Amino acid sequence: MIYPTRRAIYLLLLGAPMALALGLVRPEYWLVAPGWIAVILACILVDAMAGANPRHIALDAQFPHQVGVGDPFDLTLAARGSRLPPRAELALALDERLAAGGRFAENLYRSADGTALATSLRLSAARRGQALVEALWLRWAGPLGLVWKQRKFAIGRAISVLPSLRAVAEEGSRLFQRDSWFGLRQQRLRGEGTEFEALADYQPGMDRRSIDWTASARHVRLLAKEYRVERDNRVVLAIDAGRTMAEPVDGMPRVDRAVSAALLLAYAGLKLGDRISLYSFAAKPLALTPAYMHTQDFPALQRAASLIDYAHVESNFTLALASLSAQLNRRSLVIIFTEFTDATSADLMIRAARRMVSKHRLLFVVVKDEEVEAEERRRPESAADITRANVAAAMLRDRQLVIARLQRLGADVIEVPADAMGAGVVEAYLGIKRKGSL
Numbered sequence: 521m522i523y524p525t526r527r528a529i530y531l532l533l534l535g536a537p538m539a540l541a542l543g544l545v546r547p548e549y550w551l552v553a554p555g556w557i558a559v560i561l562a563c564i565l566v567d568a569m570a571g572a573n574p575r576h577i578a579l580d581a582q583f584p585h586q587v588g589v590g591d592p593f594d595l596t597l598a599a600r601g602s603r604l605p606p607r608a609e610l611a612l613a614l615d616e617r618l619a620a621g622g623r624f625a626e627n628l629y630r631s632a633d634g635t636a637l638a639t640s641l642r643l644s645a646a647r648r649g650q651a652l653v654e655a656l657w658l659r660w661a662g663p664l665g666l667v668w669k670q671r672k673f674a675i676g677r678a679i680s681v682l683p684s685l686r687a688v689a690e691e692g693s694r695l696f697q698r699d700s701w702f703g704l705r706q707q708r709l710r711g712e713g714t715e716f717e718a719l720a721d722y723q724p725g726m727d728r729r730s731i732d733w734t735a736s737a738r739h740v741r742l743l744a745k746e747y748r749v750e751r752d753n754r755v756v757l758a759i760d761a762g763r764t765m766a767e768p769v770d771g772m773p774r775v776d777r778a779v780s781a782a783l784l785l786a787y788a789g790l791k792l793g794d795r796i797s798l799y800s801f802a803a804k805p806l807a808l809t810p811a812y813m814h815t816q817d818f819p820a821l822q823r824a825a826s827l828i829d830y831a832h833v834e835s836n837f838t839l840a841l842a843s844l845s846a847q848l849n850r851r852s853l854v855i856i857f858t859e860f861t862d863a864t865s866a867d868l869m870i871r872a873a874r875r876m877v878s879k880h881r882l883l884f885v886v887v888k889d890e891e892v893e894a895e896e897r898r899r900p901e902s903a904a905d906i907t908r909a910n911v912a913a914a915m916l917r918d919r920q921l922v923i924a925r926l927q928r929l930g931a932d933v934i935e936v937p938a939d940a941m942g943a944g945v946v947e948a949y950l951g952i953k954r955k956g957s958l
Contacts, residue, residue, distance in 0.1 A: 521670045522568050528666040531560045560666075567662035574671035577601040579656065581675055588684030589648050589776045598638040599628065599658055606630050608637050608660035615651035617681055618643050628658075645681040647773060648826065652678045683779045683825045719743045754811060754852035755789050755949075757782040758799040758844065761806065761828050762835030764859040769938045774887055777941050778857035779825045781885070784942040785855065785949055790815045792953070798824050801840035802831035808847060837869040845876050853952065855883045855945065862918040863925075870925050881952070882931035885945050886923075887938050892916060 524532075539553030583595040597610065612624040628637040637658075645651055659670035719735055722742035730744040759765075759782060765775040782798065789796045795811035798821055809824045835858070844854065854876070860866035873882055896912035898905065923933045932952075936944030 521574070521672075523668050523670070524564060525661060525666055525668055528560065528564050531666075532557060535560070563664055564666045567664040567666040568669075570663050572601055572603045572605055572660070572669065574658075574669050577604075577658065577671055579658070579673040581653070581656065581673075581677075583653065583677075583679060586680035586682055587645055588686055589645050589681050589780075590772050591684050591686050592642055592644045595641040595643055595653075596638070597628070597641070597656070598636045600636045604630055604634065604637055605660040608658055610639075610659075611657040612641075613654040613656070615653070615679075617645045617647045617649060617651040618653075618679070645679070646768070646771060647830070648681045648683065648776060648779075648828075650678045651681050652676070683776070683783055683822060685783065685822070686780075719745060752813070753794045753953075754797070754848065754850055755785075755794050756797045756799050756808075756844065756848070756852055756854045757786060758801065758840070758854055758856045759825075759828060760802070760835050760840075760856065760858035761800050761831045762802045763832050764835075764861060765857075766830040766832060767859075769887055769889075769891075772938075773830065774859055774938075775828065775830065775857075777887065777938055778885070779828060781942040781945050782855075782857060783822060783825055785945050786812075786821050787815075787818060788946050788949065790818060796821065799844055800828045801835065801843075803833040803836050805840050805843045808844070834865075837872045841872040841876050845879065848880065851880055853881045853883065853949075855885060855949070857885045857945075859886055860919065860922050861915065863921050866922040870922070870929070873926060873931055874929050877930045882926075883945075883948060883952070884923075884926055884931060884933045885941070885948075886933070886935050887941060888935050889915075889919070890937065 535553045535557040538556060539550060542549045542552055578600050580598045580600065581595070584593055587593045599608065606629070608628045610626050610628055612619075612626070614622060614624060616622045618624075624641065624643075626639055626641060628639045630637055653675045655675055656673045657670060658673065659668050661668060719732060720743065722731055722736075722744040726744050732743050732745050735743045759775065759778050761775050765778065766773050768774070769777070786796045786798070790812065793813065795813045797811045798807070798809045800806040806829075807824060807827065809821065812818075812821060848854075858869070860869065873884075876882060892912045892915055895908055896916060898909065900906045900909055923935065926933050932948065934944055934948050
């Protein structure tokens with residue numbers, strides 16, 4: 521496609537006032553105006569014929585077939601052909617998961633060797649699903665700047681946006697290095713936990729409370745008790761996929777952050793020999809996976825996590841927790857990733873937790889609402905600021921009230937920043953295992 525630029529249109533329109541002025545002053549020079557228009561049209565024709573031909577341009581687009589939600593990736597574009605212009609403009613039509621509004625504009629510049637117009641776009645997916653890269657429009661101006669030469673390239677390829685495993689790769693190794701008492705080898709784990717393992721000679725640095733004074737008196741030397749870490753526990757990762765969890769925090773929906781944190785915890789749990797299940801719910805229970813206990817089963821948990829969709833309905837905690845409790849035949853650690861905004865809407869959740877906490881260990885994980893906290897701390901400068909601060913303070917009071925009611929029931933609650941959600945929930949899980957309180 522070839523069409524005139526603004527410069528060409530303004531130059532053509534300049535012929536009209538010129539013809540009017542000449543007609544009033546020197547009517548015999550009226551031919552100058554049509555001549556001016558003819559010259560501009562001839563320049564437009566020359567400009568259209570000069571330079572690169574859109575039909576001779578080929579596009580090479582490279583991007584990964586699948587990415588993790590929130591993980592940055594590069595979309596590399598290179599246009600090749602003969603007589604390339606020094607600069608070109610591109611417009612990219614793609615899914616709203618990859619760019620706000622589904623449009624992305626950028627400039628391409630000719631490489632040093634003059635063989636390609638290339639650029640690398642840094643993108644990231646905001647939500648899970650299939651993100652389609654539809655088409656690309658490439659245009660450049662002719663040598664005289666009078667015409668635009670444009671071509672559309674149909675791409676029509678999709679990027680699968682899956683739960684992010686970056687936290688599993690980075691945080692997982694870091695946490696295991698710090699908590700080296702767990703180890704990564706298949707062995708009997710000693711030194712922590714609550715289950716008695718054996719008696720051993722007391723060594724400097726050991727906890728003095730572990731000394732068995734009766735056995736030490738019998739053998740005439742200090743002996744200490746060794747314990748092993750509790751294994752083969754049932755851990756259920758329950759993810760609330762309701763309306764409040766679909767809302768974004770720091771550019772990513774809460775449910776996506778919960779899925780990434782759950783996968784990190786699942787990786788740690790499988791390494792420690794526990795049985796891990798993934799459970800999701802919204803207005804009704806959605807899915808419950810089998811209890812996996814081997815690290816080679818982690819891809820199955822990842823596939824199940826990728827199927828958790830965004831639901832724009834209120835979550836039914838009564839039905840979800842009652843259904844889950846009916847399917848658990850042994851005491852389990854149930855880690856619930858959810859969000860509550862006020863005490864009234866959380867009342868049904870508290871009632872459902874009260875019936876479940878007598879049989880199972882509950883751990884609630886919520887994202888700290890830093891935006892509301894910042895609004896509450898911000899210095900007011902107007903009446904509207906005072907109103908917003910009062911509303912934010914009331915929301916925070918209700919939130920703390922819900923947390924306190926859950927803790928009085930015997931459930932654990934952790935409130936963590938969005939970026940530290942994975943590390944926070946793994947720390948809480950490891951703390952429960954250390955205490956052997958499951």
